[in-house]
Amino acid sequence: MLRAEAGGAREVEVTGANVREVLEDLATRMPALGSRVYGDGELQSFVNVYVDGEDVRTRNGLETPVRDSSTVILLPAMAGGC
Amino acid sequence: MPSYRELLEQTKTEIDEIDAGAARALEGAVWIDVREADEWQEGHLPGAVHIPRGFLESRVEAVAPDKSTPVVLYCASAARSAFAAKSLEDLGYGNVYSLAGGFTDWKRNGLEITMPRTLSPERRTRYSRHILIPEIGEEGQLKLLDARVLLIGAGGLGSPASLYLAAAGVGTLGIVDADIVDETNLQRQIAHSLDTLGMPKVDSAKGAIERLNPDVNVVTYRERLTSENIDRILDDGWDIIVDGADNFPTRYLVNDASVWRGIPVVHGSIYRFEGQVTVFKPQDGPCYRCLFPEPPPPELAPSCSEGGVLGVLPGIVGSLQTNEAIKLAAEIGEPLVGRLLLFDALATEFNEVKIERRADCPVCGDHPTITEYIDYVEFCAAGRGNS
Numbered sequence: 001m002l003r004a005e006a007g008g009a010r011e012v013e014v015t016g017a018n019v020r021e022v023l024e025d026l027a028t029r030m031p032a033l034g035s036r037v038y039g040d041g042e043l044q045s046f047v048n049v050y051v052d053g054e055d056v057r058t059r060n061g062l063e064t065p066v067r068d069s070s071t072v073i074l075l076p077a078m079a080g081g082c
Numbered sequence: 083m084p085s086y087r088e089l090l091e092q093t094k095t096e097i098d099e100i101d102a103g104a105a106r107a108l109e110g111a112v113w114i115d116v117r118e119a120d121e122w123q124e125g126h127l128p129g130a131v132h133i134p135r136g137f138l139e140s141r142v143e144a145v146a147p148d149k150s151t152p153v154v155l156y157c158a159s160a161a162r163s164a165f166a167a168k169s170l171e172d173l174g175y176g177n178v179y180s181l182a183g184g185f186t187d188w189k190r191n192g193l194e195i196t197m198p199r200t201l202s203p204e205r206r207t208r209y210s211r212h213i214l215i216p217e218i219g220e221e222g223q224l225k226l227l228d229a230r231v232l233l234i235g236a237g238g239l240g241s242p243a244s245l246y247l248a249a250a251g252v253g254t255l256g257i258v259d260a261d262i263v264d265e266t267n268l269q270r271q272i273a274h275s276l277d278t279l280g281m282p283k284v285d286s287a288k289g290a291i292e293r294l295n296p297d298v299n300v301v302t303y304r305e306r307l308t309s310e311n312i313d314r315i316l317d318d319g320w321d322i323i324v325d326g327a328d329n330f331p332t333r334y335l336v337n338d339a340s341v342w343r344g345i346p347v348v349h350g351s352i353y354r355f356e357g358q359v360t361v362f363k364p365q366d367g368p369c370y371r372c373l374f375p376e377p378p379p380p381e382l383a384p385s386c387s388e389g390g391v392l393g394v395l396p397g398i399v400g401s402l403q404t405n406e407a408i409k410l411a412a413e414i415g416e417p418l419v420g421r422l423l424l425f426d427a428l429a430t431e432f433n434e435v436k437i438e439r440r441a442d443c444p445v446c447g448d449h450p451t452i453t454e455y456i457d458y459v460e461f462c463a464a465g466r467g468n469s
Contacts, residue, residue, distance in 0.1 A: 001353055010429060036382075046378035050435040058438050073435060075424070077374040078353045079333050080385055081239040081326035081396070 001076045005033035014072075019049060020062035022072055037074050048075045090161055097167040099160065100179035102188055108179075111152035112145055114138070116166045117185070121158065125195040127188060132198075135162050139169060144216075149174045156181035156188070199224055205297070209251050222412040223251060227297065229411035232256040232320040234307060234336055236283040238396030239326025239350045239403060241273035246404040247324075248291040248298045252411060255291065255298055256320060259283045260306040270393035307332050309455035312339050322407050323347045326400065328385055330377035331458040337362065337370035338455060341446045346410055346417075350403040353384070355392050357399035357425040360418050360437065361406050367419035368439040369446040377458055395427050 006012060007030065014029065016022035023043075027034025037047050042062075049056045050073040056064040066072060084092065105111070113130040115122055122132045133141045135157070146153055153175055155163040163180040170178045181188070189195055201209065201220055205227075212218045212226075229252045233240045236259040247255055261283045263274040271283075278286035284302035291300050303315055307327070312335055325336050325347050333349075340347045346363040349370065362369045377383065402423065409415040424433040444452045 001356060003354075010426065045376065046374065046382055048373070048435075053433075053435045055436065055438065058436075058440075073424070073433065075422075075435070076382065077330070077378055078351050078356070078358065079330045079377075079383060080328055080351055080353045080389075080391065081235045082237045082328040082352075082385060082387060082391065 001078050002033055002036060002074055005036050006030060016066055018060075018062065018066055019051060019056050019064045019072070022066050023049075023062070033074075036076070046077055049073070050075065090164060093164050093168050094180075097164055097171065098179050099164070099182045100154065101182050102191065102193060105154045105179060105181055108152045108154065108177075111154050113154045113156070114142070114145065114166075115157075115185075116155055116162055117157050121185075123198055123200050125185075125189070125197050127156065127185065128194055128196045130156070130196075135166055138166050139173060142170060142173070142175075146175070150176050152177040152179070154179050154181055156184050159184040159186050205251070208295075208297075212250070217414045218412055222414065225412050226251045226408065227253040229322065230254040230256070230320050231322045231324060231407055231411065232258065232315070233324045233326065234258050234332060235326035235328060236271075236273060236287040237261070237267065237326065237328060238270050238352060238391065239400040240283075240287070240324070241271045242397050242400035243324050243326060243350075243404045243407070244273055244287050244291055245294060246401060247407060248295045250404075250408055251295065251297055252408075253297065253299060254301065256301040256303065256315070256318065257284045257287055258303040258305065258307050258315060259287075260304060266387075270391065270396050272397070307335055309335060309457050312336075312455065316343060316345070320345060322410050324403050324407050325349050326396075326403070330383055333370060334377060334458060335455055338445050338452060340364060341369050348403045348406045348410070350399045352391055352395050352399050354389055355395065355427040357395055357402075357427070358422055359399055359402045359406070359425070360422045361410070363410075363417065363419045364446065368437045369443060371445045371452075372440040372443045372447075373422065373437050375440075375444060392427055395425075398425060398427070 014022050014025040016025050023038040037044055051064050051066055052070050113127055115126050115130045115132045116135040118134055131145050155166045157163040160180055160182055167178045167180040209223045212223050213220050231247055231252050233244055236257050263278050263281050263283055263286050267274055273287040273290045282304045284304045288300040288302055291298050305311055323345055327333050341364045344364045348361050350359045406418055409417055420437055422435050422437050441448045
């Protein structure tokens with residue numbers, strides 16, 4: 001869903017010790033993608049963020065720690081069944 | 083050499099016969115009916131397992147793995163069960179009994195019997211590859227035949243789901259869709275064909291299902307699901323909903339209704355090369371609003387008709403949904419409850435993320451704030467039907 005905003009990439013490497021730092025780094029590298037997910041210091045609605053398979057909203061939100069090997073999934077809602 | 087009669091008498095001295103009263107007092111006993119299939123079909127003891135005499139030695143360990151378990155064997159009149167008991171003792175079973183008087187005396191004494199539900203020979207042939215799987219068997223197939231599954235949408239996801247559910251012998255399929263079949267559908271919507279262009283999708287799908295399996299009763303709703311008609315449609319009684327809708331308003335309607343009615347929803351959605359599948363099972367797991375509390379604004383919610391979709395993707399995602407629906411109907415396996423499966427067709431990669439039930443969920447949470455249907459009308463996206 002967000003591939004267009006990521007310039008066609010399905011995976012990008014970013015740095016940061018927690019979700020906030022990761023998203024800020026992402027917003028610097030790919031502003032279009034960054035703004036879909038993160039703005040004004042908060043997660044955007046309608047996009048879920050998972051660190052190693054767990055929803056950050058059920059953990060520490062933006063302060064959820066991210067390890068070197070962690071996978072962060074950005075997941076927008078999609079409704080298509082067509 | 084002894085005669086049959088002498089052999090039976092001899093065998094009966096070597097095994098334990100037990101009367102009905104004493105047998106019923108045995109705790110944790112496994113009851114095995116060793117008669118033939120036609121005798122079993124005319125009634126059997128409640129709770130008994132059917133293993134015809136000829137298969138007893140090869141199958142008994144599956145029903146009584148612990149050889150100290152009490153085992154009560156019966157046949158029509160305690161002859162076959164006497165030989166069977168001897169054989170189980172030879173296999174090392176320590177508490178084996180042959181029921182005195184067998185099924186004949188049991189029934190004559192007015193004790194309770196069960197009439198088994200069985201499949202007709204035609205159905206046994208049609209579903210033989212299901213019946214051969216121990217986890218499904220005849221019992222599981224009967225559950226599928228009893229199941230009532232409602233499909234929201236007869237498009238990309240609904241096509242494979244309706245065909246595979248029908249092939250599996252799900253007895254009643256409801257289909258909700260207001261659309262008609264057009265040329266752009268045929269790249270992926272395999273329930274439809276050139277012959278059905280211009281027809282309502284529900285009728286086209288019904289025809290495809292009936293050509294595949296006349297066991298299936300198809301109930302069609304040629305309408306778009308709304309807050310006005312959803313209760314009427316759900317009042318027809320559905321065990322499982324397979325959601326293949328093409329728009330957010332329908333997704334939220336289906337979710338809210340299913341939470342209030344306790345109906346599990348097998349959710350699938352697709353876009354271009356990506357698919358998502360999960361099972362929302364009210365009470366046991368999260369709901370759609372735990373995952374996404376509100377629909378996104380229309381500009382962030384492109385549909386397939388705007389963004390496109392790889393033709394085989396709904397085949398894959400709709401089949402995964404069908405797998406979940408069949409498991410729910412047959413009550414087997416681990417459904418995708420609390421887990422969202424993500425599929426990326428370009429990378430050919432599956433990922434899974436956890437979805438938790440949210441205490442602050444506006445519908446299934448501890449203090450629900452949504453208690454009646456919401457029509458998100460302002461955002462009709464491109465969806466006209468439900469698929």
